[in-house]
Amino acid sequence: MITSGIDCGAKNTKTIILKDGKIIGKGTALTGFDQEKAVQESLEAAVKSAGISRDDIEKIFGTGSGKDAIKMADETVNDIKSMTKGINFFFPNARTVADVGAEEGRAAKIDEKGMPVDFAINEKCAAGAGAFIEAMSRALETPLEEMGQLALSSDKEIPMNAQCAIFAESEVVGLIHAKTEKKDISKAIHDSMASRIVSMIRRIGVNEDVGMIGGVAYNPGFVEAMKRELKLEKIHIPDDPEFGTAAGAAALASEAR
Amino acid sequence: MLANYGYKDASGDFFITIDTDKCDGCGDCVPACKADIFATVDEDPNDPMRDEPVAIVADEKKKKLKYECNPCKPDSNRAELPCVKACKTDAISHSW
Amino acid sequence: MAEEKKQEFWRWTESNWKNPDIDWKDAKIITAGIDVGSVSSQAVIMADGQIYAYGNMRTGSDSPNSATNALKFALETTDISEDRIDYCIGTGYGRVNVPFADRSITEIACHARGANFIYGNEVRTVLDVGGQDIKAIQCDKKGKVTNFLMNDKCAAGTGRGMEVFSDLLGVPINEVGDRSFEFEGDEPQAVSSTCVVYAKSEATGLLRKGWTKEQVLAAYCKAMAERIYSLIERVGVNPGFAVTGGMAKNRGVMDRVMPMVGLERMQTKWDTQIAGAAGAALFGYTLCQKGKGRKK
Numbered sequence: 347m348i349t350s351g352i353d354c355g356a357k358n359t360k361t362i363i364l365k366d367g368k369i370i371g372k373g374t375a376l377t378g379f380d381q382e383k384a385v386q387e388s389l390e391a392a393v394k395s396a397g398i399s400r401d402d403i404e405k406i407f408g409t410g411s412g413k414d415a416i417k418m419a420d421e422t423v424n425d426i427k428s429m430t431k432g433i434n435f436f437f438p439n440a441r442t443v444a445d446v447g448a449e450e451g452r453a454a455k456i457d458e459k460g461m462p463v464d465f466a467i468n469e470k471c472a473a474g475a476g477a478f479i480e481a482m483s484r485a486l487e488t489p490l491e492e493m494g495q496l497a498l499s500s501d502k503e504i505p506m507n508a509q510c511a512i513f514a515e516s517e518v519v520g521l522i523h524a525k526t527e528k529k530d531i532s533k534a535i536h537d538s539m540a541s542r543i544v545s546m547i548r549r550i551g552v553n554e555d556v557g558m559i560g561g562v563a564y565n566p567g568f569v570e571a572m573k574r575e576l577k578l579e580k581i582h583i584p585d586d587p588e589f590g591t592a593a594g595a596a597a598l599a600s601e602a603r
Numbered sequence: 604m605l606a607n608y609g610y611k612d613a614s615g616d617f618f619i620t621i622d623t624d625k626c627d628g629c630g631d632c633v634p635a636c637k638a639d640i641f642a643t644v645d646e647d648p649n650d651p652m653r654d655e656p657v658a659i660v661a662d663e664k665k666k667k668l669k670y671e672c673n674p675c676k677p678d679s680n681r682a683e684l685p686c687v688k689a690c691k692t693d694a695i696s697h698s699w
Numbered sequence: 700m701a702e703e704k705k706q707e708f709w710r711w712t713e714s715n716w717k718n719p720d721i722d723w724k725d726a727k728i729i730t731a732g733i734d735v736g737s738v739s740s741q742a743v744i745m746a747d748g749q750i751y752a753y754g755n756m757r758t759g760s761d762s763p764n765s766a767t768n769a770l771k772f773a774l775e776t777t778d779i780s781e782d783r784i785d786y787c788i789g790t791g792y793g794r795v796n797v798p799f800a801d802r803s804i805t806e807i808a809c810h811a812r813g814a815n816f817i818y819g820n821e822v823r824t825v826l827d828v829g830g831q832d833i834k835a836i837q838c839d840k841k842g843k844v845t846n847f848l849m850n851d852k853c854a855a856g857t858g859r860g861m862e863v864f865s866d867l868l869g870v871p872i873n874e875v876g877d878r879s880f881e882f883e884g885d886e887p888q889a890v891s892s893t894c895v896v897y898a899k900s901e902a903t904g905l906l907r908k909g910w911t912k913e914q915v916l917a918a919y920c921k922a923m924a925e926r927i928y929s930l931i932e933r934v935g936v937n938p939g940f941a942v943t944g945g946m947a948k949n950r951g952v953m954d955r956v957m958p959m960v961g962l963e964r965m966q967t968k969w970d971t972q973i974a975g976a977a978g979a980a981l982f983g984y985t986l987c988q989k990g991k992g993r994k995k
Contacts, residue, residue: 379904379907449897464678468614469613469614470612470613470614470892470893470894470897471612471613471614471853471894472894472895472896472897473612474614477896477897481896507666509610509666509667509852509853510612510852510853510854511854511895511896512854512859512860512863512895512896513831513854513859516737516831516859519760520760523760542670545667545670545673546670548670548673548674549670549673604844604845604846604847605845605846605847605934606847607846607847607848607849607933607934610850610851610852610853611850611852611853611926611929611930611933612852612853612855612893612894613853613855613892613893613894613897616933618848618933648803648804648805648808649805649807649808649844649847650808650843650844651802651804651808651982651986652843665851665852666851666852698933
């Protein structure tokens with residue numbers, strides 16, 4: 347059975363195509379200001395990468411903040427369910443998951459079937475999402491993709507006072523003026539971010555194994571900071587973490603009768 | 604004086620209010636809180652003419668209250684908050 | 700005047716002033732109040748509890764020296780020397796950054812006291828919106844605080860939040876107020892995101908849809924006004940409503956907040972940004988009068 351999950355997020359729209367429990371196609375498109383167009387493009391890209399035709403897909407589930415724009419979806423599912431099913435798809439032993447996307451951070455406690463037992467959301471505030479690191483990368487005049495590696499090369503601990511992306515930007519500028527090294531500032535930024543995400547996770551309780559999905563999981567500096575803050579040796583992250591929620595939606599579609 | 608410590612951001616209002624007219628600076632709230640949110644000071648930073656000690660919310664906790672108070676505020680079956688319980692003069696209250 | 704290479708839309712004008720009607724040599728007690736904020740710094744010199752001179756300037760990146768610079772700026776137009784000052788109080792966001800202050804007092808207490816001075820003793824509710832925080836304060840007829848709240852965690856509604864938009868839209872900060880009313884038809888809806896970062900994305904989308912800069916400004920100012928009002932509501936409003944801090948000068952936000960408050964704003968001839976420093980200098984005067992002015 348071939349199913350598809352489309353996750354229309356604030357920054358990117360991700361599509362996963364599943365066949366008999368295996369990922370056979372992936373597609374992504376910038377969400378921009380035209381969600382419906384992005385959804386189309388993302389699905390087309392995934393179909394192409396799977397080498398199938400659009401009609402081969404038996405069921406499509408939509409999710410994400412822009413799920414209402416996924417007109418071709420047979421059903422829409424909420425993000426929390428897709429998130430927990432997603433991590434369960436990759437790591438059936440995961441009992442806690444964190445999903446940090448561009449504009450929202452979420453965490454959930456999961457049962458063995460991949461169903462959410464409890465969840466917490468950091469919404470509407472950029473300090474609890476990827477937008478924070480993106481804003482800081484501009485203040486540091488460093489490409490976003492390089493921020494993580496830069497942080498890893500530091501071993502200093504500089505606490506950040508600001509709990510807001512706008513104020514943190516001013517704080518970073520202040521640190522630069524005080525001649526603090528960029529790598530130390532980058533680490534401070536990631537530590538600050540991890541502290542907020544982990545505080546959110548502690549609200550629902552940390553039970554191993556802990557998994558993480560969402561675009562920010564690509565950032566090695568952030569992952570290290572999370573491990574430090576959680577005092578864990580390992581956090582389970584799939585190869586393409588930003589597709590985690592879409593995979594969850596596709597898996598839910600294949601279970602639906 | 605009603606001292607409202609905490610913050611409001613797009614996700615909500617998170618304030619701890621200390622009524623300094625009721626507070627006598629006894630300091631019972633300090634050990635009651637496992638997150639070290641409270642402290643007592645001899646000079647009230649907001650009332651230079653006050654002679655008694657007073658309880659305050661520690662500076663470094665103010666902007667993270669939502670997170671710091673989490674352990675005492677589960678979604679269900681919330682017990683009486685330890686800080687509120689410890690205060691004999693009823694000077695402490697929470698907005699959430 | 701030389702052309703600036705890159706126009707910095709967020710820059711506002713700095714100022715200093717000396718009172719022509721007072722001679723410092725006649726004064727018994729001379730005190731200084733220094734308010735070092737995240738965005739601006741003020742110094743007020745009082746002679747026997749009357750304002751003798753003041754200075755208002757941008758804090759800049761050199762915070763440790765901001766206090767010294769602010770004091771120098773205030774003294775620039777006078778012939779008084781620093782060591783004639785009997786007592787100095789430091790306050791503000793960086794109140795620990797007034798290294799030479801004899802004592803520090805919070806901006807909350809200083810703003811209430813300062814508002815009582817610049818607005819008169821009928822003031823009961825003070826709204827102060829500064830560079831990086833919003834304060835709502837209730838006080839009694841002596842300027843003593845009875846209820847307060849300070850929000851310095853989130854940029855929404857603060858001066859910094861406004862600067863971000865001024866920069867985004869390329870509208871000089873001094874013009875934001877007037878231009879936020881220059882549009883045809885009904886007042887646009889407030890932007891849905893209170894978070895400044897998300898509001899920025901939303902604004903970009905609106906501009907693409909054909910909204911004018913003025914309409915976007917109006918939508919943003921409305922959202923900021925709503926955030927500010929929600930904080931005032933928590934502390935409560937009593938007649939005798941005064942506004943201090945830099946945002947007091949932005950009618951784009953203030954003219955949208957006041958109808959929500961439902962009261963007239965009290966008027967003053969003084970620069971509203973000096974309220975904190977004035978309060979600090981007054982506390983210094985009171986402490987000296989009570990014999991509590993021990994120099995550090």
